[in-house]
Amino acid sequence: METKLILELPNDLQEIEHAVEFVMQRCTTCQMQGRKLNFNLCLSLTEALTNAMLYGSAQDSRKRVRIEVIVGEHEIKARITDEGTGFDPGGIPDPTSPDHLEKCSGRGLFLMRELMDEVRFNESGNQITLVLRSNTGADEVGGEADEA
Amino acid sequence: MGFQMERLGEVTVVDVEGQLIVGNRQELKQKVLEQLENGDRKFVIDFSNTGYIDSSGLGVLVSLSKKIREQGGELRLADLNEDLRTLFELTKLDTLFKIADSRQEAMVGL
Numbered sequence: 001m002e003t004k005l006i007l008e009l010p011n012d013l014q015e016i017e018h019a020v021e022f023v024m025q026r027c028t029t030c031q032m033q034g035r036k037l038n039f040n041l042c043l044s045l046t047e048a049l050t051n052a053m054l055y056g057s058a059q060d061s062r063k064r065v066r067i068e069v070i071v072g073e074h075e076i077k078a079r080i081t082d083e084g085t086g087f088d089p090g091g092i093p094d095p096t097s098p099d100h101l102e103k104c105s106g107r108g109l110f111l112m113r114e115l116m117d118e119v120r121f122n123e124s125g126n127q128i129t130l131v132l133r134s135n136t137g138a139d140e141v142g143g144e145a146d147e148a
Numbered sequence: 149m150g151f152q153m154e155r156l157g158e159v160t161v162v163d164v165e166g167q168l169i170v171g172n173r174q175e176l177k178q179k180v181l182e183q184l185e186n187g188d189r190k191f192v193i194d195f196s197n198t199g200y201i202d203s204s205g206l207g208v209l210v211s212l213s214k215k216i217r218e219q220g221g222e223l224r225l226a227d228l229n230e231d232l233r234t235l236f237e238l239t240k241l242d243t244l245f246k247i248a249d250s251r252q253e254a255m256v257g258l
Contacts, residue, residue, distance in 0.1 A: 013171050016170060016171060017169065017171055039200060039231045046170070046202045050169075101243070103207075103210070104207035104208070107203035110238075111202075
């Protein structure tokens with residue numbers, strides 16, 4: 001059985017923590033434990049919402065950010081849509097390269113790709129979909145097995 | 149959730165309680181920069197009470213480290229949990245920071 005959540009947030013960075021907490025509280029039906037749920041998903045949602053508000057909606061307080069989450073038994077899918085014009089995710093440089101290591105921004109998308117099983121964008125680049133599955137190789141940060 | 153600061157000898161220690169994320173990163177930056185302007189040069193940020201850090205928080209740490217270095221000082225990090233340590237490894241920021249297992253260890257030789 002799936003649970004579907006839809007939230008619409010004002011474009012306010014202070015709302016992110018509460019929204020992520022709200023979503024996390026409703027993910028407990030998914031058979032996913034420990035770090036993968038509590039760290040990978042939590043951090044990736046925070047990153048996606050931050051990008052949507054800071055860059056997508058360009059901190060325009062009139063715009064809103066929409067979150068749709070589908071919680072399945074073995075999979076959580078989160079789609080975050082902003083009201084911006086989108087961007088080219090292929091144009092983001094590798095933040096771990098020596099030229100970018102000391103930059104103060106540009107790590108959010110990299111982290112989402114490291115922490116989630118699947119990250120994809122719509123064509124215009126104003127919507128990101130994050131997918132986290134149980135029982136896959138990338139079980140948690142660093143790819144190590146969950147502790148029993 | 150918040151930032152507690154204390155002075156231990158010549159070292160300013162900042163305890164990050166809860167999370168270091170986009171919603172509170174500027175508060176940490178402001179507090180540390182105020183101490184830097186007041187003449188403090190040796191800083192340890194203690195993450196023993198920190199749940200997670202997002203990319204904005206990582207960015208603020210990079211920014212603070214650069215500003216402190218420019219003033220001839222040093223910023224060290226202490227007591228990151230396994231997840232946070234892995235974040236630094238994934239982003240290769242573990243090569244930029246001296247990361248100690250505890251605040252006491254971080255203060256040695258600072």
